[in-house]
Amino acid sequence: MGTVFDPFGARDTFSTPQGELGIYRIRRLQDQGLCDVDSLPYSIRILLEAVLRSCDGFVVSEDDVRRLAAWKPSNPDPSEVPFMPSRVVLQDFTGVPAVVDLAAMRSAMKRLGGDPNKINPLIPVDLVIDHSVQVDAFGHSDSLEKNVELEFQRNRERYEFLRWGQKALDNFRAVPPNVGIVHQVNLEFLAKGVFVREDAKGPVAIPDSLVGTDSHTTMINGLGVVGWGVGGIEAEAVMLGQPIYMLTPEVVGFEITGELPPGVTATDLVLTVTQILRKEGVVGKFVEFFGDGVSKMSLPDRATIANMAPEYGATMGFFPVDDETLNYLRRTGRTEEEVALVETYAKELGIFRTDDAPMPKFTTLVKLDVSTVEPSMAGPKRPQDRVALANMKSEFQRTLTAPIEQRGFALGEDELARTGTVENNGSSATIGHGAVVIAAITSCTNTSNPSVMLSAGLLARNAVAKGLRVPSYVKTSLAPGSRVVTDYLNKAGLMDDLEALGFSLVGYGCTTCIGNSGPLPDPVAAAVTSGNLVASAVLSGNRNFEGRVNPLVKANYLASPPLVVAYAIAGSTDIDLVTEPIGKDGEGNDVFLIDIWPTSEEVLATIDTALTPEMFQSQYNSAFESNPTWNKIAVVEGELYDWDESSTYIQEPPFMVDMGIEPEVLKPITGARVLALLGDSVTTDHISPAGAIAKDSPAGRYLIENGVEPIDFNSYGSRRGNDRVMHRGTFANIRIRNRLAPGTEGGWTRYLPTGEVMSIYDAAEKYKADGTPLVVLAGKEYGTGSSRDWAAKGTFLLGVTAVITSSFERIHRSNLVGMGVLPLEFPTGKSWETLGLTGEETFDIVVADDLKPGGEVPVKATRPDGSTLEFTAKCRIDTPVEMEYYRNGGILQTVLRKLLQG
Structure with a gap:
């Protein structure tokens, strides 16, 4: 059968229901004195198996294995770990540009004289189309049908392209629209726990592991599967056989004890965990959960916590495999x-957790007695800003007058009493600050969890029985994570009650949480606008950054699905639902939240009777063929995609159009101007094009010039396959504040040679015509948020050559390198403000051909008066492999040149 490169003698066999299978035993390393397996965190053990199995003496060396085996809780070896996951998961917003880049690589390979068919995923790739449905229709029984019809009208070109990819590319599957949210489909269907693959000696069992082009890929950590979100450009490299290179992680142990008290949900727990871990500081680290409280926790609750790892900043929030x-x-x-294979393999490898197993050694320890968790919300602008339900009214009122810098709305006392009138079909309603204009049960975080979904249904049933209703100005929506959710809501008899309160089914996909909330009804929009109100959204999502949910909604609160229903009934966040009535019953009596809140016993009993394995089997047995509209899409087959110059959805990106066979030498950046001067916590939502496209924006003008009516603009996310739209929408978020253009909000800057204020895109084009390179200056935590490749791609296309910040978050820093943009950090403890920079300077950055990862880079800033400031920035290209990417102009160019030479 041949041989495998096995320098540590780790390959062995074990007996399974499927017969004898290969296994790479990490305990063989312990036998050789290289590690103590029982002291290693479970997440590190799984990484170690992957490195051991992938060791070929070239891409993965024996030293790589030894270094990771010697993992130490404090000060892990700073070397890189080459991780080869077993599969890749995409969602369609991030997946479309990934497939576009693969198609562009095929075109470039052809131009350079190579074989286009070398450009193919080498490991399994699943794309789930879940980000394209928008809440246009709501509150009616036919809302789902109408929204799906609009979805296919708006996305026909994208879907035709993805169907081409499905036919042309090997190892690529697409789950069609209207099946579910990628992370829930992954949890319920795609994940297997253990896969069987082939090596030179035959079938071998390997742990299920993955990377995904969505930061909430971490939801799968709840199933004991190692995986996290990466940028689309990183995922493409993995598809093409390149490892993910990461610095050896620290692992924070999070001990969970106790049980949730009655009336407290998994959402309340995860918001508490998020707040604790943000304060602890876990950016770039693994978090691994342990303790007897984990054993008492349902897997959907674990998945809810794992899902929000990006919100608490960790690479992963990992729960090892156990009986649950x-x-x-x-x-x-x-x-x-399948279940027997997971159990047998996990125990053979030493990755099966039990309460009596030796406790691994962790970098630091965090503890939480979950019996202390209380009902909570988070907002109004960040997911880590937890607010106890009992404090919601006072906290909302505080934020109205709090300064912008303290995540408030900076209203004056004379502005607090402003109101607007919603005129609707002869009736009217007066609304003020805090009016809930969007109440959405949405997103992967909670809609995967039967306990909170059934709690919402039971609360709706109790509310309807009391005669409570939702005010007409509230836009309500129910967007479950999978079709199984509606199966069990129907079996429990709760869908009718949810619909009676306006929570009709609007789609199976990410809706409000990613900005696909759709427009507010005109009368509501008019009232909010005329009153200049701080209107609220309450959603069961994981993201509530400024400008994300809806352009007219300034205060956004994350909440459990039952609390979403409760706030919809209340109609305002300016209310204390603990002490004040939520409404009145049919006889005019006060009804309080406690009167309609379901008991824990009710919820558990409903789960037991409403959920069956057959529901999952029925829905997923035909997942890839379940959408007849998708199946009817015409497919043009061929090894090369036939680019259509007139398309406003799919265009060949310019990254490799003029690429040469050899990379150019690194050169200094001279005479650079500042395009944007930004503060702390600038997120990828601020940078990346997302949400609605304004008709008077550069992207809107481009679409109109190309014959697209504003009604057909669709969203930025739906047009991620067209660089000409995305380029124009970068840094165009309505809430971004560029200090170079004081007094403005949105994508504005000053063109410094003349002082003229204009859009960032228009200024970048003028600088490009001048031959002037650009830089961005920013504060701490630059790039927080989703794994958005267009935040890096758009930055590159604007002509930005370097981004200098006080600190980066993991994914965006990596993506900048992957696009050939240099990430630099100010000297420790310094910022552009403490250095006295105004953004009006010109910058000379000494990028030498001997640039090293983590090295020092001299920077000279020349002020308008000719005086200069010099400082040394830290190069945040962290690894030699990243340096190779940077030298080649990006990941795609690096991989393409390697495949061309091979």
Whole structure:
């Protein structure tokens, strides 16, 4: 059968229901004195198996194995870990540009004289189309049908392109629209726990592991699967056989004890965990959960916590495989053979957690007694800003007058009493600050969790029985994570009650949480605008950054699905739902939240009777063929995609159009101007094009010039396959504040040679015509948020050559390198403000051809009066492999040149 490169003698076999399978035993390293397996965190053990199995003496060396085996809780070896995951998961917003880049690589390969068919995923790739449905229709029984019809009208070109990819590319599958949210489909269907692959000696079992082009890929950590979000450009490299290179992670141990008290939900728990870990500081680290409280926790609750790892800043929020993992696999319709393989393999490898197993050694420890968790919300602008439900009214009122810098709205006392009138079909309603104009049960975080979804249904049932209704100005929506959710809501008899309160089914996908909330009804929009109100949204999502949910909604609160229903009934966030009535019953009596809140016993009993494995089997057995509209899409087959110059959805990106066979030498950046001067916590939502396209924006003008009517603009996300739209929408978020253009909000800057204020895109074009390179200056935590490749791609296309910040978050820094943009950090403890920079300077950055990862880079800033400031920035190209990417102009160019030479 041949041989495998096995310098540590780790490959062995073990008996399974499927026969003898290969296994790479990490305990062989312990036998050789290289590690103590029991002291390693479970997440590190899984990484170690991958490095051991992938060791080929070239891409993964024996030293790589030894270094990771010697992992130490404090000060882990700073070397890089080459991680080869077993699969890749995409969602369509981030997946379309990934497939566009693969198609562009095929075109470039052809131009350079190579074989286009070398450009193919080398490991399994699943794309789930879940980000394209928008809440246009709501509150009616036919809302789903109408929204899906609009979705296909708006996205026909994208879907035709993805169908081409499905036919042309090997190892690529697409789950069609209207099946579910990628992370829930992954949890319930795509994940297997263990895969069987082939090596030179035959079949071998390997842990299920992945990277995904969405930061909430971490939801799968709740199933004991190692995986996290990466940028689309990183995912493409993995598809093409390149490892993910990461610095050896620290692992924070999070001990969970106790049980949730009655009336407290998994959402309340995850908002508490998020607040604790943000304060702890876990950016770039693994968090691994342990303790007897984990054993008492359902797997959907674990997945809820794992999902929000990006919100608490960790690379992963990991729960090892244990008995509950096996029970969940059974409950979701996996076969007994599959479950037996997971159990047998996990125990053979030493990655099966039990309460009496030795406790691993962690970098630091955090503890939470979950019996202390209380009902909570988070907002109004960040997911880590937890607010106890009992304090919501006072906190909302505080934020109205709090300064912008303290995440408030900076209203004057004379502005607090402003109101607007909603005129609707002869009736009218007066609304003020805090009016809930959007109440959405949405997103992967909670809609994967039967306990909170059934709690919402039970609360709706109790509310309807009391005669409560939702005010007409509230836009209500129910967007479950999978079709199984509606199966069990229907079986429990709760859909009718949700619909009676306006929570009709609007789609199976990410809606409000990603900005696909759709427009507010005109009368509501008019009232909010005329009153200049701080209107509220309450959503069961994981993201509530400024400008994300809806352009007219300034205060956005994350909440559990039952609290979403409760606030919809209340109609305002300016209310204390603990002490004040939520409404009145049919006889005019006060009704309080406690009167309609379901008991824990009710919820558990409903779960037991409403959920069956057969529901999951029925929905997923035909997942890839379940949408007849998708199946009817015409497909043009061929190894090369036939680019259509007239398309406003799909265009060949310019990254590799003029690429040469050899990379150019690194050169200094001279005479650079500042395009944007930004503060702390600038997110990828601020940078990346997202949400609605304004008709008077550069992207809107481009579409109109190309014959697209504003009604057909669709969203930025839906047009991610067209660089000409995305380029124009970069840094165009309505809430971004560029200090170079004081007094403005949105994508504005000053063109410094003349002082003229204009759009960032227009200024960048003028600088490009001048031959002037550009830089961005920013504060701490630059790039927080989703794994948005267009935040880096758009930055590059604007002509930005370097971004200098006080600190970066992980994914965006990596993506900048992957696009050939130099990430630099100010000297420790310094910022552009403490250095006295105004953004009006010109910058000379000494990028030498001997630039090293983590090295020092001299920077000279010349002020308008000719005086200069010099400082040394830290190069945040962290690894030699990243340096190779930067020298080649990006990841895609690096991979393409390697494949061309091979």
